[in-house]
Amino acid sequence: MKLLKSMVVVTVLLAGSAARHPSYDASVHAQQPPPQQQDEFVPIDQLPPQDQLPAAPMLVGAYSFVAIALFAYLVSLARRLTAVQHELERLEGDVKRGGA
Amino acid sequence: MPKSFIPAALVCGLMFAMAPILIANAPYESTMGLVQKIFYVHLPSAWMFLLGAIIGGIASVRYLFRGDPRQDRLAWAAAELVVLFGAITLVTGPLWARKAWGVWWQWDVRLTASLMGWMVAVAYMLLRKFGGPGSDKLAAGLALFGMANVPFVYISVNYWRTIHPTTNVVPTLPTSFGVPLWFSAATFLLLFMLLLRMRIRLEEQRARVDALYLSMDA
Numbered sequence: 408m409k410l411l412k413s414m415v416v417v418t419v420l421l422a423g424s425a426a427r428h429p430s431y432d433a434s435v436h437a438q439q440p441p442p443q444q445q446d447e448f449v450p451i452d453q454l455p456p457q458d459q460l461p462a463a464p465m466l467v468g469a470y471s472f473v474a475i476a477l478f479a480y481l482v483s484l485a486r487r488l489t490a491v492q493h494e495l496e497r498l499e500g501d502v503k504r505g506g507a
Numbered sequence: 508m509p510k511s512f513i514p515a516a517l518v519c520g521l522m523f524a525m526a527p528i529l530i531a532n533a534p535y536e537s538t539m540g541l542v543q544k545i546f547y548v549h550l551p552s553a554w555m556f557l558l559g560a561i562i563g564g565i566a567s568v569r570y571l572f573r574g575d576p577r578q579d580r581l582a583w584a585a586a587e588l589v590v591l592f593g594a595i596t597l598v599t600g601p602l603w604a605r606k607a608w609g610v611w612w613q614w615d616v617r618l619t620a621s622l623m624g625w626m627v628a629v630a631y632m633l634l635r636k637f638g639g640p641g642s643d644k645l646a647a648g649l650a651l652f653g654m655a656n657v658p659f660v661y662i663s664v665n666y667w668r669t670i671h672p673t674t675n676v677v678p679t680l681p682t683s684f685g686v687p688l689w690f691s692a693a694t695f696l697l698l699f700m701l702l703l704r705m706r707i708r709l710e711e712q713r714a715r716v717d718a719l720y721l722s723m724d725a
Contacts, residue, residue, distance in 0.1 A: 462542035491712040498719040
């Protein structure tokens with residue numbers, strides 16, 4: 408019974424808040440001035456900083472990624488080659504000793 | 508390694524040192540400005556990505572029908588380079604697109620097909636590493652799908668509506684844009700060949716190690 412009562416209270420509260428929301432939003436929107444109509448193009452350098460998208464970080468990011476990826480792959484390949492070469496030399500030594 | 512490897516590596520290093528100078532001296536494109544210069548690494552890496560997929564596919568066909576282990580080694584080496592150059596293409600492209608198109612990614616045919624081609628190469632590598640016995644033949648079959656995807660990637664921009672530039676851009680480039688692009692492409696091609704040779708060498712050495720282990724067991 409207690410649970411039922413609390414459920415009814417929660418439902419009423421939720422319904423009330425949902426019913427209040429549209430009118431609240433409408434009043435807030437009614438208070439805001441409408442966006443100004445744009446009559447001319449605005450050069451990008453006159454935009455506020457948060458609306459500008461600089462190209463330099465993209466360019467630097469792209470070239471840095473290329474350099475890092477190629478270098479990392481080259482290092483990885485060289486390390487794997489060296490490891491296999493050492494293993495090969497060790498095995499060839501073992502085979503020679505076993506044969507002798 | 509062949510005797511020509513060291514001189515070729517030196518030439519490649521010099522070309523990589525010169526390429527940024529040529530790219531910096533190239534004019535700014537009228538609508539994209541500075542960010543267009545990503546094109547000089549994006550396009551050559553995309554070409555190497557597709558070239559790797561073609562080499563891997565042809566080598567896999569030859570391995571499937573002739574059973575030549577050298578072709579298998581070539582296909583494996585090419586697949587690894589597809590993953591490398593594909594990653595470069597798929598990272599540099601969105602960095603350009605964010606500025607040029609206003610979005611990082613667009614699910615259009617070329618971009619999606621390129622991503623699929625890269626994922627096929629990644630699947631090939633995973634299969635070779637974790638697939639166990641018989642994975643070489645399965646991976647060779649997978650490489651065929653990777654190769655079949657290449658013409659689809661290339662012509663997609665001419666047949667479907669897409670925001671990606673078409674294949675007409677490169678043939679109509681003015682010399683001032685064309686020289687750095689072709690120089691960069693030649694540099695990437697030389698690097699691709701050198702890396703492919705090194706990667707094949709790695710597989711050759713691994714094959715020798717396996718043969719030695721087998722001879723010791725016998």
